[in-house]
Amino acid sequence: MDPFYGPGRNQLFVPGPVNIPEPVLQAMNRNNEDYRAPPVPALTKKLLADVPKIFKSTTGTPFLFPTTGTGAWESALTNTLSPRDRIISFEMGQFSLLWIDQMKRLNFDVDVVHCEWGTGVDLEILRTKLEADKEHKVKAICCVHNETATGVTNNLAAIRTVIDDCMHPALFLVDGVSSVCAIDFRMDEWGVDVALTGSQKALSLPTGLGIVCASPKALEATKTAKSLRVFFDWNDYLKFYKLGTYWPYTPSIQLLYGLRTALDLIFLEGLDNVIARHTRLGRATRLAVEAWGLKNCTQREEWYSDTVTAVVIPPYIDSTEIVKRAWKRYNLSLGLGLNKVAGKVFRIGHLGNLNELQLLGCLSGVEMVLKDIGYPVKLGSGVAAAAAYLQMTTPLIASRV
Ligand SMILES: Cc1ncc(COP(=O)(O)O)c(C=O)c1O
Structure with missing residues (x-):
């Protein structure tokens, strides 16, 4: 038995390894x-x-x-x-x-x-x-x-x-x-x-x-x-x-x-549809980050990644604490900042066999952690921005049309 077991599914949002369908x-x-x-x-x-x-x-x-x-x-x-x-x-x-x-x-x-x-x-x-x-x-x-x-x-x-x-x-x-x-x-x-x-x-x-x-x-x-x-x-x-x-x-x-x-x-989904899904999930994540008033580590839009978003947090917060708390309190696994950006960013992985509602769950968890840790976030702000975009753009599931 896993001594760290938490109820429900672990929300695995590190940028790999990812959920196995x-x-x-x-x-x-x-x-x-x-x-x-x-x-x-x-x-x-x-x-x-x-x-x-x-x-x-x-x-x-x-x-x-x-x-x-x-x-x-x-x-x-x-x-x-x-x-x-x-x-x-x-x-x-x-x-x-x-x-x-x-x-x-x-x-x-x-x-x-x-x-x-x-x-x-x-x-x-x-x-x-x-x-x-x-x-x-x-x-x-x-x-x-x-x-x-x-x-x-x-x-x-x-x-x-x-x-x-x-x-x-x-x-x-x-x-x-x-x-x-x-x-x-x-x-x-x-x-x-x-x-x-x-x-x-x-x-x-x-x-x-x-x-x-x-x-x-x-x-x-x-x-x-x-x-x-x-x-x-x-x-x-x-x-x-x-x-x-x-x-x-x-x-x-x-x-x-x-x-x-x-x-x-x-x-079955179609490789191009898989790629389009990642484009949506990446954009939705960036909209949430923007709504939280936080910055993307990626400096220019041309380089934005649709598989991982590194979120820069204000210097008075240690991003490692965000990752720890997400795991301890909400059963949410986020990516740590590595090496030069350790403590400065946390990462949301949005890749693999993942859908829109899973991502929204992760974003709502991130909001709660940000609030826990003393960052002035309005609960629901990032989720609302992401959901508004996803509601407009999510297609029918290819195999169910
Ligand atoms: C872009 C990239 N290259 C290489 C690696 C190394 O892969 P592995 O840890 O499977 O050896 C990673 C691991 O995260 C990666 O993200």
Whole structure:
């Protein structure tokens, strides 16, 4: 028995891991199987055919690693690059910072562009760097699409345009951990060479799958990439793909069945409808924040994230207390401020298998906590602003029309 059990459902509004929908829980509630007997390869074959769709790719090759987003990062880097290769990357929050740290520890030569937390990729800096790189020493541009620590979404299409304008051959590696299946992501159209995500975010699965999709150019790069790699080597997977057995080591059977159902749910709703739902939930959250008289950590509208909102609170309040109290009093889980923004922001995750009424429950909880903690909020103000917008915009449920 959980000694911290609270009545009712926990309102899980951290920006991942997120709620797992009931059909996925049921699909995963099963015994282990012999993964060499026909059902698992048949299941895998179909999964590999469907996974590129979440990245909007028809040319990408998918890999399902038993890992997390961090492992997917390592897989992207080590399969495409060699030690001391130069990478341009942007540090704008805790997750871009951690990826850069990994790049350094893997012995790449990282040209780090430090951005103020709450801002996104500065396209002019990227342009200047690429224009100056006449010898094409830069081998990769690495970008976190959605910086989960600050709620900043970068414009991948604009980054691709800069790379193309400079006629630069660098690979474009993108962390889509808190964007894929929630925010528009077009791998082929935007010339993303490696796209990656983790199962515990918008796919609404347990943690444990690092999902990577490699473009033909990225696959070509593996042939000369000299980075040491063993567990994450794409070639081991490709060998087993050819054999039709798919797995170089034991897969998590339960996660594969869960992924099947998670994808089925997304396709049933329609990926673009899923993205539109996140657009609505993101906007509704921002309207509530505005109604509370609080600021979004994200400095410009062009970077607003539809999966996470980092809310800046006045300096006389410690945001950690908001998160603690929400959990202790209302059974509401909010995201802490991380690193540079610790104590200054709290985060509302609004991603995954989530609907409008759930979000309103969370917003009403946040209002009560703000009042508890001494912030002068009018109860109902944020909920009213969000509800007014959602009432106007929420469509009929696609499967019930
Ligand atoms: C944008 C982003 N990238 C990478 C990660 C790391 O993923 P994981 O914790 O699954 O290793 C996270 C985790 O929250 C994230 O938000």
